[in-house]
Amino acid sequence: MLKKYLLAPGPTPIPPEVLSAMSMPIIHHRSTDFIPVLESAKKGLQWLYQTKNDVLILCSTGTGGMVGAVNNFFSPNDKVLVINGGNFGERWTKICQAYGLQVQEIAVEWGYTVKPEAVEEALKKSPDIKGVFVQASETSTGVYHDIQTLSEIVKKRDNTIFIVDAISALAAHDLRTDKWGIDIMVGGSQKGLMLPPGLAFVSISEKAWKMADNAKLPRFYFNFKKEREALAKNQTNFTSAVTLIIGLNESIKLLQKEGLENVIKRHENLANITRQAIKAIGLELYSKESPSNAVTAILAPEGIDGQAIYKTLKDKYGITAAGGQGKAKGKIFRIAHLGYADIFDIIIAISGIEMVLAEMGFPLKLGRGVAMVEKLLLLRSS
């Protein structure tokens, strides 16, 4: 038997309470049974998003939410600014281009965070930019972009909206939608929310809704105005993903029991301990600045293939972490500490990494990383 451990940045493990809630018989999405279920999910998401704005619930993966954030608010040839510091930044560019927008990019070196001055300057030079797109946590590089500072820059402009892909950052970072003025924020179910894939969430500010009034891009499935009307009646436009939404209520209940501040703190601690353990092993982080609370990206040592580390962890020890994406493929591997994650998940990851690297001939002293995790944990609890 090979026991399996899921330590990937999505899908993430699902708590037993959530699994069991989702195993109940299905109810009809237009029946009165379902209205309170959707109402509760709606309120729960507003709590998680720290917003009074509508948070739409879409039946798609996170990328569906990203597509909707493009085709509901813009018109062909509109100029937009994309902060591209990794695989998911690149995805914003691809979606915007697929819909005929004029994309201006701020290319950020992988492993680094965007300089807010660069955004300020780009907006000054091109006041006709209608939207600024960014990732909160760029999952491919393990970097967090400074959403608060960026929001404050975009907020000053009446005709520009700020769109954040927070798919891997939700629950792992403090994202104050209303306080900071984030116009559109996209989330997904299979990351910090501890659910199977299949739901996307999108919060929308009044400023963004006003832009939607004049947006001419074609849309049918992701029609946010129709979703907004449905949401007001505690419904979704098309058939609701009933089972997933029941699970969502259960996972939000768990998060609320822990408290949002504690949830974020837990992610911060796990990320911090992981980084220290990685350094204790003698490895280098791939994220050079502002590391993410959701996932740690680690440089593969000289002469060792990052994909081989990821594959051996999986095949030999049953640990599903992640390799590299795009141009980081082969150079790095990644460990998530996202969602239903705690300290012993980190110990499993670090122990697995030590054994795999030792087998691959990397000079290390077995147990150094694990000892660091234990030491930091004891320090924190004393």
Ligand SMILES: *Cc1c(COP(=O)(O)O)cnc(C)c1O
């Ligand atoms: C996982 C992820 C996505 C993509 O989500 P899908 O659910 O696969 O569509 C987008 N952006 C970020 C930052 C992610 O981590």
